[in-house]
Amino acid sequence: MSPAVIALGSNLGDREANLRGAIAALDAIEGVTVTAASGIVESNAVKPEGSDAAAPDYLNAVALVQSELPPQYLLDELNRIEAAFGRVREEPWGDRTLDLDIVAFGSLASDSARLTLPHPRAWERPFVIVPWLQVDPDALIPGVGRIAALDAATSSEVWPFDAAALFEGATR
Secondary structure (H helix, E strand, C coil), X not given: CEEEEEEEEECCCCXXXXXXXXXXXXXXXXXXXXXXXXXCEEECEEECCEEECCCCCEEEEEEEEEECCCHHHHHHXXXXXXXXXXXXXXXXXXXXXXXXXXXXXXXXXXXXXXXXXXXXXXXXXXXXXXXXXXXXXXXXXXXXEXXXXXXXHHCCCEEECCCCCCCCCCCC
């Protein structure tokens, strides 16, 4: 089993229900166990040009998992879950019902056309770092360092979203 960090985001449809359903779907993957999930945070959409206040706001969270699957197979499962929630890939960085990213997979570093680990922009994204700190205050990004020391950890670009816990504990 390898520890992995999964970032979740949604800015279309019932955003909270999308995140809740994604956590349940992650935990249902054979060989994957969700061990923790952050609270939900809200943020403006981010486009290649920067923050886009005209686009629907995102709800974001982070899940910690243990995976028997290699990262490429875990990515296949994340893409399957996204599709089940109506994710359409028409525009890079476009609005979406569900976005699931592998942020880190143990201490693995890789750079392929399909998957770069750790996620190449996670360290600068408050909507990833702030919820990640909630579930692992001592977390490190391989090659970057402690996430608590990053500028994104104290950003005002995300704000709390009042919701019940996404994950209460192991279901199997």
